[in-house]
Amino acid sequence: MEQDFSAYGLATRALHMGRATSLERENSPPVYLTSSFRFDSAEQARAVFAGEEEGNLYSRFTNPTVALFEERMAALEQAEHAIATASGMAAITMLFLSLLSAGDHVVISRSVFGSTTNIANTLLKRMGIGVTRVTLSDLNGWEEAITPATRLFFLETPANPTLEMVDLAALAGLARARGVLLAVDNVLCTPCLQRPLELGADLVVHSATKYIDGQGRVLGGVIAGPRALLMDHVYPMLRNTGASLSPFNAWVLFKGLETLSLRMERHCDNAAHVAAHLAAHPAVTGGVLYPGLASHPQQELAARQMRRFGAIVCLDLGSRARAFRFMNGLKLAIMTANLGDARTLVTHPATTTHAKLTDAERSAAGITEGLVRFSIGLEEVKDLLADLDQALEQA
Numbered sequence: 001m002e003q004d005f006s007a008y009g010l011a012t013r014a015l016h017m018g019r020a021t022s023l024e025r026e027n028s029p030p031v032y033l034t035s036s037f038r039f040d041s042a043e044q045a046r047a048v049f050a051g052e053e054e055g056n057l058y059s060r061f062t063n064p065t066v067a068l069f070e071e072r073m074a075a076l077e078q079a080e081h082a083i084a085t086a087s088g089m090a091a092i093t094m095l096f097l098s099l100l101s102a103g104d105h106v107v108i109s110r111s112v113f114g115s116t117t118n119i120a121n122t123l124l125k126r127m128g129i130g131v132t133r134v135t136l137s138d139l140n141g142w143e144e145a146i147t148p149a150t151r152l153f154f155l156e157t158p159a160n161p162t163l164e165m166v167d168l169a170a171l172a173g174l175a176r177a178r179g180v181l182l183a184v185d186n187v188l189c190t191p192c193l194q195r196p197l198e199l200g201a202d203l204v205v206h207s208a209t210k211y212i213d214g215q216g217r218v219l220g221g222v223i224a225g226p227r228a229l230l231m232d233h234v235y236p237m238l239r240n241t242g243a244s245l246s247p248f249n250a251w252v253l254f255k256g257l258e259t260l261s262l263r264m265e266r267h268c269d270n271a272a273h274v275a276a277h278l279a280a281h282p283a284v285t286g287g288v289l290y291p292g293l294a295s296h297p298q299q300e301l302a303a304r305q306m307r308r309f310g311a312i313v314c315l316d317l318g319s320r321a322r323a324f325r326f327m328n329g330l331k332l333a334i335m336t337a338n339l340g341d342a343r344t345l346v347t348h349p350a351t352t353t354h355a356k357l358t359d360a361e362r363s364a365a366g367i368t369e370g371l372v373r374f375s376i377g378l379e380e381v382k383d384l385l386a387d388l389d390q391a392l393e394q395a
């Protein structure tokens with residue numbers, strides 16, 4: 001019988017949930033790299049397929065390593081259940097495809113990841129699903145967008161890369177009162193910094209590719225929420241369409257969770273130093289975005305619903321030319337279209353992650369040509385500050 005760790009703190013749960021061993025009594029879980037599972041008899045195969053006997057069948061929908069990762073993620077998000085997917089975008093797509101049908105309507109924040117916007121504009125519209133885009137922080141806008149066909153609200157808070165936020169408890173109250181499900185992309189926070197389900201959201205999605213891996217190695221995604229909703233809707237969609245997480249990636253992500261809370265503390269410490277340093281720098285003409293800065297327009301909300309302020313710091317240098325000169329001058333920060341790595345990463349959202357949006361969509365999402373996004377890593381902070389200073393001089 002697996003010990004129950006649910007009453008322990010987050011860091012303890014991240015280390016001990018799912019620690020039952022196989023007959024080999026291994027201390028670190030094995031990776032079950034197998035496509036399918038054997039049966040002892042034709043009768044057993046029939047019974048497992050019929051759901052009369054428990055057992056693994058085929059790794060598109062049952063794999064013990066993936067199940068371990070799902071169990072640990074559910075424990076950290078305080079969710080009844082979690083389902084892992086091949087990537088964050090697979091999680092978001094599975095969520096939409098399993099909860100929405102032709103004729104339904106979804107309200108999506110304007111400030112969501114570029115691929116989420118592309119899915120809303122193409123796949124959802126092609127399937128006859130109505131989409132309304134709203135300003136993330138504007139509660140009246142969400143309310144006004146509701147129609148009798150509205151099934152789902154979808155958002156990121158804080159949003160990538162603008163770090164705009166919405167009051168989750170207030171929006172969850174509105175969604176519940178109007179019979180709409182609220183799903184939150186919790187990528188920038190992880191359960192260490194923000195737990196949307198505790199604030200009233202119905203579902204949480206993650207790109208586990210980011211902080212959950214934390215070392216820039218593998219892709220993965222998760223949807224966490226009520227067991228019945230996930231098993232009745234998301235599980236059959238994933239089982240039949242196959243956007244499943246590989247057991248190898250599940251193992252990497254499972255091990256990543258063991259150090260997540262420690263890493264997030266250091267990420268947040270470093271980011272707070274970097275944000276304060278940049279905000280005081282005369283070369284940063286267009287301002288600094290960081291929820292922990294007093295200058296952030298939603299600082300009070302951030303302090304209320306996030307435990308700490310995360311590790312994404314954006315600065316605006318006023319033009320693409322200055323942003324590029326600055327980025328090209330950095331020696332430590334790595335230029336790559338990812339975030340949540342142990343190493344500090346830097347991106348120019350307007351020409352990379354959000355390049356496929358129209359100019360109007362980019363400007364509605366607050367993504368300017370001078371905006372540079374940092375995902376602050378775990379380096380010695382004095383080295384990061386020195387790197388920023390020398391690159392700002394060149395900009």
Ligand SMILES: Cc1ncc(COP(=O)(O)O)c(C=O)c1O
Nearest residue numbers: 087088089113160187207209220
């Ligand atoms: C907020 C957010 N959601 C979802 C995704 C998609 O995740 P993945 O790349 O794992 O598909 C990303 C990727 O950058 C992201 O930043």
